[in-house]
Amino acid sequence: MAYSDKVIEHYQNPHNVGSFGSSKEVQARKDIGVGIVGAPECGDVMQLHIQVSDAGVIQDAKFKCFGCGSAIASSSLATEWIKGKTVDQALAIKNTEIVEELSLPPVKIHCSVLAEDSIRAAIEDWKKKNGHATAVDTHAAHAR
């Protein structure tokens, strides 16, 4: 399969790789939201850590990804896009925008869905920790 130049660039030089600490450490921090989506047996696991200000602005984001090049590129791009955005703005990001930006072929659309899911899961986690109202069903809110 031929990859777009953007996917290759993200694969070789991924943006914002890392975490804000071990799973126990980030669990204890109220300013950090953690999203882990996917499963090893499906060949994709994305982990997104976001650091959010009291005002609800995503100040920093870090990702880790077990997955194909498109999954790595999707999560790398997602961290770029959400940095500096409010959580509401970040929730408005659609997987189709990621597909477009990275020119993902149809067989790789699930990678972009996973990236969108990881953003939602991380924000959800941050909201829960901070006593904000959370969406009843994050999945119902967006069309696949």
Place this chain on the structure above:
Amino acid sequence: MNKTRPLYLDNAATTRCDPRVVEVMLPYLTEAYGNSGSRNHAFGWEAEEAVEKARDQAAALIGANAKEIIFTSGATESNNLAIKGAAHMYAKAPEGQTGRGHIITALHEHKAVLDPCKRLQKEGFDVTYLQPPADGVITVDMVAKEIRPDTILVSIMWANNEIGTINEVPAIGKLCHDKEIIFHSDGTQWVGKMPTDVERDNIDLLSWSGHKMYGPKGVGALYVRRRKPRVRLEAIVDGGGQERGMRSGTLNISGIAGFGKACELCQHEMQSEGERLLKFRNRLETELAKAIEVTQVNGNASKRVPNITNISFGFVEGESLLMGIKDIACSSGSACTSASLEPSYVLKSLGVGDELAHSSLRLSMSRWTTDKEIDYTIASITKAVLHLRKMSPLYDLYKEGVDISKIQWQTH
């Protein structure tokens, strides 16, 4: 190293055609273009001579008589002809009925064996698919347990195409002969690489392909035993009655001439080549295991052909690993490299676990593989795995001491 093209370690998929083979083929495309079926002129005789020479060469490679060699388009056709042809010939009930006979094969066989078996199931035959053990080796005992009074055919490959493991073929053949059951083996990854003797090894039907052994694509052979027992097959392709009526169609003279030459070369070179490839394989496996923690060689450690290794690198997904070593042509058991999004059914059947199946690479070497290429491959894979582990959340969890298999993943 060639800068423009990747180095090639996908020889279990196909090999380069040996230049000595090409040389033999060329005249049959240009001057000697006759049809071996033309018995009344020199063009036909020339072609027939080429075919009979190739038949001798193919027979010599496997210890058969030349009359027992049927030329086909490749191992897929040979497998189809052997399995469907034998099932139809030895069926215990006519078409349209059930209980037409029992066939034994294994779950990690090539699709060119599994799919003909599935078709036969629809036609009223029963098929038992043996579950391979974790080391991938099908033993004679596993086959013996499944034999029934109505078993007509056993089809067990000699060496597996994804992991290179060697099944207990001579013993399974002996069992089948004792029980008067036809025994077929898909020898695609075996013949030409390892010593083969259809008499000693108790084979009734043996498939193999030219392009896996430095011959041309589009040509293969099926060995069909002529005595003790005489095996008969119902043809799939009907027509001019070529190849003793078992495979009609004008023969692919240049391809067959090349196939014969490839067989001859393999017969002479397999021993020294095998020793060299085994050293390469061992070096790949030991040095990668030394450089990278949590690696696993899939399949039995010793019962494997020397040219194939299949290694899982934990916490790293196969397709992304291929991207990291894009100047090395090889394959992965990862879902993403197949159209189905399913990881390798071969590794799954061994119980390797989907996660490690996603993390696997198959490296397969050839006559032309060099020491330098092995060095380069070890260095490239190590670099790519370490790059990917830096971004692997699973590697972090492993380092934290978390058992990944115990986590409740949010599957989607």
